[in-house]
Amino acid sequence: YDPLTGLPNRRLLEDRLLVELSHAARTSTQLAVMFLDLDRFKRINDSLGHHVGDRVLVELARRIRSCLRDDDTVARMGGDEFVVILGRLAQVDDAAASARRIVAALRSPIVIDERELVVTTSVGISIYPDDSQDASTLIKNADIAMYRAKASRSGFAVFEQGQGLEERRKLLLTHELRAAVSDDQLFCEFQPKVDVLTGEVVDIEALVRWRHPHLGTLDPDAFLSVAEKAGLMGQLTRRVLEVAFTQSARWRAEGLPS
Helix, strand or coil: CCCCCCCHHHHHHHHHHHHHHHHHHHHHHHHEEEEEEEECCCHHHHHEEEEHHHHHHHHHHHHHHCCCCCCEEEEECCCCCCEEEEEEEEECHHHHHHHHHHHHHCCEEEEEECEECCCCCEEEEEEEEECCCHHHHHHHHHHHHHHHHHCCCEEEEECCCCCCCHHHHHHHHHHHHHHHHCCCEEEEEEEECCCCCCCCCCEEEEEEEEEEEEEEECCCHHCCCCCCCCCHHHHHHHHHHHHHHHHHHHHHHHCCCC
């Protein structure tokens, strides 16, 4: 179990999902997997501290749980991400109804230390057996749908097998970029600016690059628009500043102009 919220953790979620998938296969019923990500939650941790962020997470976990049936599972995947398993669905629309309840419940203000905080969420939904019969693929497809909900600010979205290849590529790139920001895949190339009259370096420009694990080094034209639509520009900018300031400090320690 997650020590902060008391919810099942990733490992227990995977176990329960396998059990639910086995039951759904035997009974020819449907189930839904929902992937939840809090919108701009990092701002709370950065501005008010992790102790406030933790209290917010505990309250939001309680609200999510209150929107579900007793035999549904909600787990904390880590950070501000949650996954819900809705088993034994009477109809697919029941998953959308649950998503609407969760989105509405989390939108209500939270009062902590006489401070009113509003946190919203984006929810992605995938359905067994329509979207996949594999546990990890169902979670991944729900994650992809979540990014579509975040980009459209629609609250929730259902995974669509028939979505265009280009849209799917962008959704996958968004998913990978989010991980890249925290996994040190972003780096900077430094370009000097030279005074043409004196030949002296007067400035240095930091140019962000993404060391993609499969696509190689990507220039910003390949991912900045994706970052903007996914609300990742703040995190990306902070990462670039960290890299640039760290390199500047190294140059200064070596006695070079910085």
